[in-house]
Amino acid sequence: MEPISNGNSTATTASVTSLNTTATTTPSSKLTESLKLEHQLLRVPFEHYKKTIRANHRVVEKEVSAVISGIPDSADISRDDAIQHLNSLVSRLQGLKRKLEDGSKAERLQAQRCRARLDHLESADSENMSEWNNTRLNRILVDYMLRMSYYDTATKLAETSNIQDLVDIDIFYEAKKVIDALHNKEVAPALAWCADNKSRLKKFKSKFEFQLRLQEFIELVRSENNMQAIIYARKYLSPWAATYMKEFQKVFVTLAYTSYTGLELYKVLFEPKQWDYLMDQFKQEFCRLYGMTLEPLLNIFLQAGLSALKTPLCYEDDCTKEDPLSQESFRKLATPLPFSKQHHSKLVCYITKELMDTENPPLVLPNGYVYSTKALEEMASNNNGKITCPRTGEVYNYTEVTKAFIS
Known part of the structure; x- marks a missing residue:
C-alpha cells in the first residue's frame, strides 16, 4: 500500500500512514535503497x-x-x-x-x-546498521569538509574514524593546488590539470581550458601588453574560435576598449569575480571528471530528509513540537524544497493491488496494517470469518477490523 499523502489528515489517518510506511519499508528494502546512493x-x-x-x-x-x-x-x-x-x-x-x-x-x-x-x-546488513550508518555519516562529513576546503579537519576526522580508504582526501588535495592557484590569479596549474585530463574533458565537451585561455588574454590586455596579447590569441585562442566564436570576438574587442572601459559588456570581463567564476567552473569539471555529485552529499541528504518531513501541517500553529519543522531554522532550510506528500495520491491494496477509495475503503487490522475492504471480506468469507495478515501471519476475526478515514 502506498502511504497516505494528504497533509491535512486526521490523527487516525496519520497513524495509519506511519504504520503502513513501517510495514512496507523492511530493513532489507531500506538497505537496498540506501546502497543506490553509494x-x-x-x-x-x-x-x-x-x-x-x-x-x-x-x-x-x-x-x-x-x-x-x-x-x-x-x-x-x-x-x-x-x-x-x-x-x-x-x-x-x-x-x-x-x-x-x-x-x-x-x-x-x-x-x-x-x-x-x-x-x-x-558489510551492510540489518545487524550492524547502526555502526554502518555512523561510518557513512563520517564519510559524508569528510566529503563536506573537503568541498568546503577544511582539509586538515577532514583529514583528522578520517584518521580518528579509520576511514581513510573510504574517503577521497588525496584527490581533493590535487584539486586544492588548482583552486589555490586560481585564488592567487594563476592559471598554470589549472592548464596543467586540463592537459593531464585532456581526453576526458574533450569527451565532456568542456570549455574550461578555453575559459582559462580567455582569462590569460584578459590579463595581458589589463597590463596593456597588446602585442603579446595578439600573439597569445593567435597561438592559444584561434584553435577554439570556430567552436566559441561569440566569446572569442567579445574578448578580442577588449583590445580596443582596454580595462578602463565604462561599457558594462566589456567592463565585467576585467572584474575580480571572473576568477571566482573560474574556481566554481573548475570544481564542477573536477566533480564531473570523477563522477562526484555537484552538491556535497551532506546537502543532498539534508534536503532529502527535510523534504520527506515537510508537509502543510508543519506550518500550522498547532504543529507538534516533536516535528523538526516546527522550528524556524528548519522551516527556513526547507522553504525551497517540495512537500513530501501530494494532495492527490492513490492508496493501493497490498493484497489485490487495487485502488482503495469510497467504493473499496481501507480497513485497519489491530496490528496496524491496512488492506482494502474487498480483500478482507473475500478472505473472511473463505476462512469462516478469520483474517490472516499476509505480512505478519497474525490471525484476527473480521469483526476486529476498523475503518480508516482519509480527509
Whole structure:
C-alpha cells in the first residue's frame, strides 16, 4: 500500500500512514535503497585507478619509443661510442623501471581502495546498521569538509574514524593546488590539470581550458601588453574560435576598449569575480571528471530528509513540537524544497493491488496494517470469518477490523 499523502489528515489517518510506511519499508528494502546512493563511493577510486593506469601507459609508450628510436646504426658509429650510447639507453630503461614501480604502487593503492569500499558496502546488513550508518555519516562529513576546503579537519576526522580508504582526501588535495592557484590569479596549474585530463574533458565537451585561455588574454590586455596579447590569441585562442566564436570576438574587442572601459559588456570581463567564476567552473569539471555529485552529499541528504518531513501541517500553529519543522531554522532550510506528500495520491491494496477509495475503503487490522475492504471480506468469507495478515501471519476475526478515514 502506498502511504497516505494528504497533509491535512486526521490523527487516525496519520497513524495509519506511519504504520503502513513501517510495514512496507523492511530493513532489507531500506538497505537496498540506501546502497543506490553509494555511486560516488565506488566511482571516484575507480576513475582515479583508470587515470593512474593511463598515465603509466603513456610513460611506457614515451620511454620505449625513445629508446627504440635511439638505438644507433652499427654502420655509422664506432664500437666504443655504441657501447656508451647503449649504456645510456640501459640507464634510461632502468629509470623507466623505477617509474613503473612507483606507478604500480599507485595502482595497487587505488585497487585497495576499490576493494575496501566494496567490502564496506557488502558489510551492510540489518545487524550492524547502526555502526554502518555512523561510518557513512563520517564519510559524508569528510566529503563536506573537503568541498568546503577544511582539509586538515577532514583529514583528522578520517584518521580518528579509520576511514581513510573510504574517503577521497588525496584527490581533493590535487584539486586544492588548482583552486589555490586560481585564488592567487594563476592559471598554470589549472592548464596543467586540463592537459593531464585532456581526453576526458574533450569527451565532456568542456570549455574550461578555453575559459582559462580567455582569462590569460584578459590579463595581458589589463597590463596593456597588446602585442603579446595578439600573439597569445593567435597561438592559444584561434584553435577554439570556430567552436566559441561569440566569446572569442567579445574578448578580442577588449583590445580596443582596454580595462578602463565604462561599457558594462566589456567592463565585467576585467572584474575580480571572473576568477571566482573560474574556481566554481573548475570544481564542477573536477566533480564531473570523477563522477562526484555537484552538491556535497551532506546537502543532498539534508534536503532529502527535510523534504520527506515537510508537509502543510508543519506550518500550522498547532504543529507538534516533536516535528523538526516546527522550528524556524528548519522551516527556513526547507522553504525551497517540495512537500513530501501530494494532495492527490492513490492508496493501493497490498493484497489485490487495487485502488482503495469510497467504493473499496481501507480497513485497519489491530496490528496496524491496512488492506482494502474487498480483500478482507473475500478472505473472511473463505476462512469462516478469520483474517490472516499476509505480512505478519497474525490471525484476527473480521469483526476486529476498523475503518480508516482519509480527509
